[in-house]
Amino acid sequence: MDLEDGMSTKSSGKRGGWITVPFIIGSAGALGLATSGASANLLVYLVEEFNVKSIDAAQITNIVNGCVSLAPILGAVISDSFFGCFPVIAVSTAISLLSMVLFTLTSTISSLRPAPCATGSDACPTATPDQLAVLYAAVALVCVASGGTRFTTATMGADQFDSATDQNVFFNWYFIAQYVSSVLGATVIVYVQDSVSWGWGFGISAAASAAATAVLLLGLRHYRRPKPTGSPFTGLARVAVAAVRKWRLPTSPEAVGLFFGPDKSTLQSNQPPSLSLRWLNKAAVVTRGDNNEDGSLAKPWRLCTVQEVEDLKAIVRILPLWLTGIFLSISIGIQGSLTVLQALTVDRRLGPHFSVPAGSLIVSSFAASAVTLFLLDRFIFPTWRMLTGREETLLRRVGIGHAINIAAMAASALVERMRMSAVRSHRLADDLAGATVPMSVLWLLLPLVLVGVAEALHFPGQVAFYYQEFPPALRGTATGMMAVIIALGFYLSTAVIDLVRRATDWLPDNVNASRLDRVYWTLAAGGAVNLGMFLILAQAYRCRSGSPETLAAEKQVALAPPPPTSEGHKRL
Template sequence: MESEAPLHRARGGWITFPFIIATMGGLTLSSGLCANLITFLRDEFHFEDTDAAKITNYVNGSITFIPIFAAIVADSFAGCFSVICFSSLVSLLGVVLLLLSATVSHLRPPSCEKGSIFCKHPTPLQAGLLYLGLTLLSVGNGGTRFTLASMGADQLDTTKHQGIFFNWFIFTIYVANFVSSTLMVYVEEHLGWGWGFTIFTMANLVGLVVFLCGSKFYRFVTPNGSPFKSLACVIVAATKKKQMPLSPQSGDYHHDGDGINSPTPFFKFLNRAALKSEEEYSSSKIVSPWKLCTVQQVEDLKRLIKIVPIWISGLILSIPIAVQMSFMIIQGKTMDNHISSHFKIPAATIQVCLLIATCVTISLLDRVVFPLWVKLAPNRPPTPLQRIGIGHVFTILSSIVAALVESKRLSVARSHDLLGQVDAVVPMSLLWLAPPLAILGVSEGFHFAGQVAFCYQEFPASFKSTATAVVGLTIAGAFYSSNLVIDAVQSATAWLPNNINKGRLDNVYWLCSGIGALNLVFYLVCAFVYKYHKA
């Protein structure tokens, strides 16, 4: 036994940190081509503005939707290491296909002037290769995003060290996104898409190689099986026993040493899953979990059901954010991007205002606001639901400011007789987009971190590894739902034509602010009646 101890200590620990962080930085940077994807689709493949925005939404939605499935596969049977390796290879293949689309002339439509009648749409082969590359990139990057976080935390033994790791993990993601939105956008628009996509490909390859180089240091955690199976068992068992009368006696329920006396009355139909029949009561044999569950399993499912309304409000909250981010670059393309007489920035770079505002907000909250709150009201510390609620308010404010800025832009375009010109540059600074994006960043600093804390705190213990992935599922749902909003607006109004100078994007933002206001009322009701789980 003593000879095995040094080998055990050699696995895991902070020695794995540089490998995990470098891998995350490389893979996040490789997916950074999404930061300016709308421009690539418009300029190189001649998609209309709204179509390019919707494709980008699908890509971003998939990147945040896939992690929940990757987490289930990793927890159930494959393990984090195998999922990360496979996903990194898939992502690399996707970026290579996009690189070919950007550099091989036969794999994209011929160049033309934007809006010209001579612009050709991509052929089925060109479009198919593009969509395949975007799909592989989305699946691959989504498969590593939260799985890397779980694997990194598994290497450390204390909650304190895991917290430090998560801080650096999030910091790495934001730094990579910052580089993608600034340096890489500049490379794409000034040196060419081929150079930009080559760098993205190399970043993905380096991330994969670095991750494999650290394999001899990693601690490999054996998968324990998916906790979702126990939820399915509860539903099936409760359905099978739907005719059985409920019992008020604690001894009539299957506990299996879970420490819970009796199931709660909330959704009491599910209590039948743990209710022992006469045959199960007297039998000494192990009963199938599809027929008899523990009270703990029943209560775990109830906890998830209680969270669903909060989750729905979070999804609706993110829809205005997704809509605003969808059209931000398109707006910027029609505005003056000169910072000075000799320096100008690409339209996509303006989104760094959101990243910076989010980072500053999180830092101020954690280092200044919340410590001061605790000192002033030691018996009433800030709760995750309060933090999310404040985020709701800032999201509505951001939509209102975005609507006012777009009204101003249309007014300037109208005064200069530019409404009928496709992609006409309005003499109005790109920096006008900074205030709504900064407010949006403040919103994310409140509600995004609040949702992560809420899910990690309120999810059952068996779901801790997938709790953060569920937050990503919320964002993914918002991207998909925002496309439904865009489709509904296009079918019912003339607010979103191909030329936004002839449209009323400001009305879309006013609509989003109205959706946000109604959702805030719904959220306040849900938060008021919600009861935190007592550990």
């Protein structure tokens, strides 16, 4: 089947379908390359070029990563409520270009940086307010650009398809492109920054941002662009207010006296609302004065449709599962920043002429995610369907990701114990300048690879789950829910590190005198508790159709033969 045939069978109308994917993913990949090139080495940039102390630089980096991750939820709300996905993405890619230009200026104009200083010295000059203003302006623009593109692009891509299967395939390949671009940014660009110059490194990021804008605009005539219908959050707020105002009314499971909307021709059914969270059903109970004579709403903050009630219920039911994803982000954020500090103390040489940049270690996690996603999409999931006749459910996929992430934290603790053994055997703990530990940097890769495998399971799985379970008017916000998880993880990881520093002696400025292994064991234990909570909530969760996700999948298989590989799989 060719591309145009795929479009005709998988999408409605003349626009949308797989023809849009090269433009959407190409633009997202180029923008991801630019962003990762600027952010992957930010901690090292702060330490070496702006003379920031190591632990403080780690804290600042986590805050910046939190801002970059939180901004997409605002972009999702703006696109859902006012402008749609494409205009928000287009403006944001242009802002990304501006931010990369500012980063390039801070790295090439000496007056925009403090005077050079030997790493580890206690007498380094600090940056002036003007220098910090330019640097933080560049960082702020990166946050704005990420807010309008990171998950809004994923929503725009999924909107090009009607089939949930094709949407899931798109999410897989979208995240493959994101991880591959992150790999290139954290290797090629970071290597240029460390080995050639910071100016050339940030210049490449600026060129990538320009390419992202051009590729996005080239596909303009092919995109399906659903129009926003106004803020969906107003309707959700109305349900809560109406339910509170009518809390004294009795709750009835019957459809009699419920409001389904003034236009009966558009109603799919007049079935009563679900029995879960039944107190919210009171918002749809018609009382005297709620309606006009023609059936239209007279008091919209006292009466809502049954569908609006069910939309709010869907979000409330998802929130507990969503909360369990925050701890995953906390552990990943802490591990990422501490691993960079570990890398600065070990032997990073690979051969006589190459040294691994500390900021590039995270590339192993991105590469593992990209490879794992490819294997899942092309081999593991198809094999599972062939052998069992079942589709792997999204919640089970997320749960496996939780378990592997726990193993990654335990692996980090074991590797750190090895590093500290080398520190003690060579009596390096008292060297405040940060002596090199005779241990290969390759030992730090195993935990990062495990984190990458875990991300390939729980990250796209959560995005697809939220997209499918959220009300249609909130699908941009649905994919943006992961942005909030990531942002809260970075912010809370900063708070956790600060708490550990205040309550224990595990995190002194001298990493060779630290007890990072105890931090990692604490994260592993917390992850185990979090996984237990997730399993309980996932077992109790029911999809919007009212059936457990696992039973829905089994019922689908029982009524039909195992589904063939989708057209999206064939084309990709």
